[in-house]
Every structure is written in structure tokens, then in C-alpha cells.
Amino acid sequence: MNSDDIYDVVVIGGGPAGATAAQELARQGHSVLLLDREGRIKPCGGAIPPRLIRDFDIPDHMLVAKAQCARMIAPSSKHVDIPIENGFVGMVDRAEFDEWLRERARGAGAVRQSGQFTQLQRDADGTTRVSWQPKGSRTPMSARARSVIGADGARSEVARQGGVPGAEKTRYVFAYHEIVRAPEPAERSADYDGARCDVYYQGRFSPDFYGWVFPHGGTLSVGTGSADKGFSLKGSVARMRKASGLDGLETLRREGAPIPMKPLPRWDNGRDLVLAGDAAGVVAPASGEGIYYAMLGGQLAAQSVHELLTTGDPASLKLARKRFMREHGTVFRVLGIMQWFWYGSEKRRERFVKICEDRDVQQLTFESYMNKKLVRKKPMAHVRIFLKDVGHLLGMARV
Known part of the structure; x- marks a missing residue:
């Protein structure tokens, strides 16, 4: 040229x-x-929903893993496992x-x-x-x-x-992750699941966002993000790897960048x-x-x-x-309000994970995520979710 x-x-x-x-x-x-x-x-983290795979003709060989469960982990370390029913979330490197x-x-x-x-x-x-x-x-x-x-x-x-x-x-969240080699079978803890995405809603891993451990087949993405410039993302990932039993694994890549949070x-x-x-x-x-x-x-x-x-x-x-x-x-707009409110304190994060136990929340959330459309076909489920959400907002629901 x-x-x-x-x-x-x-x-x-x-x-x-x-x-x-x-x-x-x-x-x-x-x-x-x-x-x-x-x-x-x-x-x-490399997660792509079924709609992306369909709309953009992504071949199966590009998927390094297929996540079939998401684990939401509260500040108290209580967790909620949400199965991905009748499908999977594709993971790419x-x-x-x-x-x-x-x-x-x-x-x-x-x-x-x-x-x-x-x-x-x-x-x-x-x-x-x-x-x-x-x-x-x-x-x-x-x-x-x-x-x-x-x-x-x-x-x-x-x-x-x-x-x-x-x-x-x-506005920006600064994100950082490390790609680490997945543990061999003999190195895995009893809780390890190579088909599960772990999401940590804990202030020690991010004061205003979340931390993640996502499977990539032979590797894992361990990362976090924060808009707080004084928060050490590398230190957070080191703590997360230790808490997850991944601190002894080989690190293959380290990457960081600002991530926008508003169009x-x-x-x-x-x-x-x-x-x-x-x-x-x-x-x-x-x-x-x-x-x-x-x-x-x-x-x-x-x-x-x-x-x-x-x-x-x-x-x-x-x-x-x-x-x-x-x-x-x-x-x-809805997700922006969610992040501002639910990620604002450890108490709210705890209640957010508690809400995720609800089957209506799980089903509607994943249907919307998988297909990238707000689910409107179950009005009573939306009413129940609204009432439960209000209960948690006002502190009337048990955690």
C-alpha cells in the first residue's frame, strides 16, 4: 500500500x-x-452469551470452556450457586x-x-x-x-x-486480571469446578465492583476492578488467588486497562x-x-x-x-443504579447475594442475560421480585 x-x-x-x-x-x-x-x-473474563454465539456465528472450537454455573460469594463468604439451566455461557480467551x-x-x-x-x-x-x-x-x-x-x-x-x-x-473502572494455568486434577481442592464462574462481592477484593475467577479450559482468569485509584488491583488479585487456593499456580499473562461504565x-x-x-x-x-x-x-x-x-x-x-x-x-440505566446502590457497602453486598437465592431472580436474570432482552412474559414474577427487593432495600428481609 x-x-x-x-x-x-x-x-x-x-x-x-x-x-x-x-x-x-x-x-x-x-x-x-x-x-x-x-x-x-x-x-x-471472556464470557459470551448464547445470543452472541448465534448472532455472530462463533464456531464451537473458539470456546475454551462452557460455564454451567455461577457462584455469587457474599462478604460473609456465604455463597449462592446459580445453575445455567438448558444451556451454557461460552468462555473465550x-x-x-x-x-x-x-x-x-x-x-x-x-x-x-x-x-x-x-x-x-x-x-x-x-x-x-x-x-x-x-x-x-x-x-x-x-x-x-x-x-x-x-x-x-x-x-x-x-x-x-x-x-x-x-x-x-x-466514568471508568480500572480492571486488572491474571491468566493462570488451571490446576491439575491432583492439585484441585474438593470445591474446584472448571465449569463454574465465581463472582466475589467482597470489599477486600473491590470496594465498588467485584472480583472474579472464570474458567478458560486449561487456564483461569482471576481479576477485579475498581474506580478507586488508591485501591491496589494487583494486591486484590493476589489475595483472591490465595483465598481461592490458586496462589501457587503459574501466571501466564497479566493485563490491565480502564473499562468505561457509561455510554x-x-x-x-x-x-x-x-x-x-x-x-x-x-x-x-x-x-x-x-x-x-x-x-x-x-x-x-x-x-x-x-x-x-x-x-x-x-x-x-x-x-x-x-x-x-x-x-x-x-x-x-438499571444496571447503573444497581451498581451504585448494591455495591456501596458490605451490608448491601450481603443482601444482594441473598436476593440471588430467589428462583424468580435467577430465572429472569439468566434469561435476560442469555438472550440480551428484558424478560416480560412473567408479570407476577416481576411483582414478587419487586416486593422482595423492596424488603431488602428497607432492611426488612432476613439475611
Whole structure:
């Protein structure tokens, strides 16, 4: 390629959002350049629900484990095991999964380039010039673009340089995890279950979020997050590994990054650029789930760019956020309230885990999670959950 090449779209960032957007646009016949920082892996538990597997055609061989139970652990160490009935939650290793998505985009026709994004500039003819520094080279490279998708993660530099209004207006949880080798059968405690996700709602592991131990087949993801900059995430993970009997296992990778907890108020610059994934702030509060929402956001960003390239109307770029919030905005608002209230103290965390014992809560929560839709078919169950929730809020329910 040379610096005068003009692409219909340059996608900056090759995580689930960027790779999905690149694949979608390439399949529609657009010329696409996918730029990614080689070797960058986001800290992530790696859980993907059945709807993602269905909607984005994820083959079974990409699943390194299939979780069939979630254990919610209270500050008192009391726990609630929630079986995943009639299904499973797929687990992926982000190092392998993200690269597979990028290669799928290349197979659809996208051109791949590896390097660190450096600059957006406007050329005289109105196209945008995207510049980057290739890994291992002192010679910068650039390409021209009719449109740009910024999928470069939280605190997006593409959003800042591209002039997206309000790009700085979001909140972050700082996440950190360690990928450790799973224990051999002889090393496992009687309580170990390689098909169970453990979620710790304990202030010693996070003062405002949660800690996790998620199975990845031959490995485990042990991590936590917090918005408290004075809280030691590495120290928390060390304590969690010890509490879980995993402190003696080999550590294979360590990764950390800011995770957004609120969608940005605007995802486009009104001209030729739209955001997707963490750059747009689409990680679910309370749960921290991001892979499904990133891939959906990438798909919606691709749709909006396709309409821009087809019609020439920059207003098309607003459709990505509008369509996303219409489908998932209510869930994000509810989860944001949940995180603010239930994670606020040890007493509230204890009551939150207690609520999870309820079969109505378990069934409706997992049906909504697995299918990414609010379940409305059982109104009396919602009434019962509301009454029980009020009881716990007012402290009238027994813990």
C-alpha cells in the first residue's frame, strides 16, 4: 500500500468491535483498512452469551470452556450457586478470540495493518488521513479514508482527535486480571469446578465492583476492578488467588486497562467518524460485560458508515448510538443504579447475594442475560421480585 491509497473506511482498533465493523463493511463490498496494535489484550473474563454465539456465528472450537454455573460469594463468604439451566455461557480467551475475529475480517476482504495509531489529519480534498507507527519500524505510515471508525478502546485518542463532542464525559473502572494455568486434577481442592464462574462481592477484593475467577479450559482468569485509584488491583488479585487456593499456580499473562461504565453522550463527529466498543463506552455497569455490546456496537457502526457512504448524509452516523440505546439503554440505566446502590457497602453486598437465592431472580436474570432482552412474559414474577427487593432495600428481609 502507499500513502495515497483511499479507503472507504479505516477502522482503528482490532478488538471485537473494530474487527466486527471491518468484517461487516468488507462483506458489503467497501474497501476497508483494519489497523490494530499488535499484541494488545484487554483484561476480560471472556464470557459470551448464547445470543452472541448465534448472532455472530462463533464456531464451537473458539470456546475454551462452557460455564454451567455461577457462584455469587457474599462478604460473609456465604455463597449462592446459580445453575445455567438448558444451556451454557461460552468462555473465550481474548488473545485467540480477537485474532480470530481480525482474520475473519481479513477473509471478508479487509486489509490488515499492525501499528500504533498516531494522528488524524484533514487533507485538502476533505478526506481524512490516518497515520500510524508500524511495530519495529521507524518509518510512519498513513492512508486516506472517506470515513473512520474509532474502536481504539476507553479514553479513545481517535475520538479526541476526531472531534467527537463530549468524548471525555464518561466514568471508568480500572480492571486488572491474571491468566493462570488451571490446576491439575491432583492439585484441585474438593470445591474446584472448571465449569463454574465465581463472582466475589467482597470489599477486600473491590470496594465498588467485584472480583472474579472464570474458567478458560486449561487456564483461569482471576481479576477485579475498581474506580478507586488508591485501591491496589494487583494486591486484590493476589489475595483472591490465595483465598481461592490458586496462589501457587503459574501466571501466564497479566493485563490491565480502564473499562468505561457509561455510554458516551455522542458517538460521531457529525462528519465522517463514529465510535464503537469501549471507545463509545458500551460496557454494561454492574456486570462489566462488554464483548457482546462491543460486537453489536461494531455492527451498528458499520451500518451507519454504510449509509453514510451510500447516501452522503453525515446524519447517518447518529444512527449507531440511537439504535443501540433504543435496544439496550434501559438495561444500562438499571444496571447503573444497581451498581451504585448494591455495591456501596458490605451490608448491601450481603443482601444482594441473598436476593440471588430467589428462583424468580435467577430465572429472569439468566434469561435476560442469555438472550440480551428484558424478560416480560412473567408479570407476577416481576411483582414478587419487586416486593422482595423492596424488603431488602428497607432492611426488612432476613439475611
